[in-house]
Amino acid sequence: MILTETPVVTAALEAAVRAPSPHNTQPWLFELGPDVIDVVLDENRVLTVCDPDRREARLSCGAALLNLELAIAAAGRSCDVELLPEKDRPELLARVGLRARHRATAAEQRLATSIRARYSNRRPFASTPVPAGARHAVRLAAREEGAKLILLDELGLLEAVAGLIRRADHLQTLDEGFQAELRAWTKGDGSHDGVPAYAGGPRPSGGLLPVRHHGESDQTREFERDPVVAVLTTPTDGPLAQVRAGRAMQRALLTATSLGLSASFYSQPMEIPSARTVLRSLLGENEHPHIVFRLGYGFPGSTTPRRPAGAVTRIRP
Ligand SMILES: Cc1cc2nc3c(=O)[nH]c(=O)nc-3n(C[C@H](O)[C@H](O)[C@H](O)COP(=O)(O)O)c2cc1C
Known part of the structure; x- marks a missing residue:
């Protein structure tokens, strides 16, 4: 009962x-x-x-x-x-x-x-490298759920994916519909959903990756020079693969948290179909990408509200 x-x-x-x-x-x-x-x-x-x-x-x-x-x-x-x-x-x-x-x-x-x-940590991370053991543990966590976590260690690949994220981010800043949706879900204190301004990150001054703007100040900061960026993929796509990918994403994120690591997401290329096609071709036709995130040692932040x-x-x- x-x-x-x-x-x-x-x-x-x-x-x-x-x-x-x-x-x-x-x-x-x-x-x-x-x-x-x-x-x-x-x-x-x-x-x-x-x-x-x-x-x-x-x-x-x-x-x-x-x-x-x-x-x-x-x-x-x-x-x-x-x-x-x-x-x-x-x-x-x-x-x-x-x-x-x-x-x-x-x-x-x-x-x-x-x-x-x-919690998502959109601020710059320390320059301390993420050790091989921690990278392995996070990759293994995704594999346990039938997904693959590709760490973009190859310089050319990292730069190509980062360039795609920057381009997709730029297209989203020009898209009125996208901006209206983002504004509608960027909320002040007291709401049980949406992203509060305190959870946003500063704008990066240069560097490889943009930060989605959640209404925080226009202050800029230097981000880590050599970010650890991961793409989670599955061998097939469709509703079932996407639920499994969500489990794999969460197991990888919780494993990272348990090892003292922070993460933040970059889904810009997943949200523009042509960019997702390019991402897939960069990774290989057998990889269906679902989410991109950055891992590192973050300075303490705070969790966001829930209903x-x-x-x-x-x-x-
Ligand atoms: C599928 C998915 C895509 C997301 N994409 C982004 C993103 O592109 N940029 C970003 O800053 N946060 C992104 N997020 C993070 C959410 O904004 C965040 O999970 C939510 O605000 C709750 O906050 P928390 O992660 O700190 O608990 C994404 C989260 C998920 C699950």
Whole structure:
């Protein structure tokens, strides 16, 4: 019975809503049944300009799903997960069934603890290099979820991808529709969604990568000279691959957090179809890119608000 599971379910939902999402739209709903939590894409929160295909919304729900699973494990239960369980309900992305008692592994505990510590850090990182062991761990985390995390260590490739990000960013600054959507989701203090100005970064003074402008001041800062940039890819594309990619993205980000690393996203080339095609051709035809992020040792920042779990949960009819 769902009532007997309340502490586990509550912990799971509170963890799920901490997932990242584009412009902090939080495009998820959770439907509760007896021993079951359904993860549903909330069509009302899809970004119609930046994400008409719902790729980023599915990635976000995939990340929320992984948080849910880790929190259930940390609360002492196992679960099984069925992705896209009902053909005629494409917005129903996953069904999580609560199962037997379970003793969380050290890795599950570590990642579950990192859920609340993770946030997007758009400020410059320290110039301290990210050691090989940490790079390997983050790559392995993505692989565990069936994805590949390509670290752009080759100078030519990094410069080509960074150039594409700068170009896509520039096109988005000229796109009135994109700017209106970004403004609508850039919010002041007190809102439970959207990106607060304090979470934005300064404008880089030169350097390889732009920073999406969230209404912060026009102050400029020098960013790290040699950024670690990663692209997460899957061998196929489509709704299922996108939910899996979201899980892989979140496992990689939580692993990074647990190792003291910060991350920030660059989805500009994913949001312009021609740029995404170029990115794919740079990486290889077998790689379907989903998200680009930068990793490094960040100076402390803060987490952003979320709608409370109760506001995004309903009992299954
Ligand atoms: C699929 C996806 C794409 C995103 N793209 C960007 C981006 O291009 N630029 C950016 O600054 N943040 C981007 N973000 C980060 C979100 O703005 C951020 O997750 C959200 O505001 C919640 O904040 P938090 O990550 O600090 O919890 C993206 C997040 C996701 C999941």
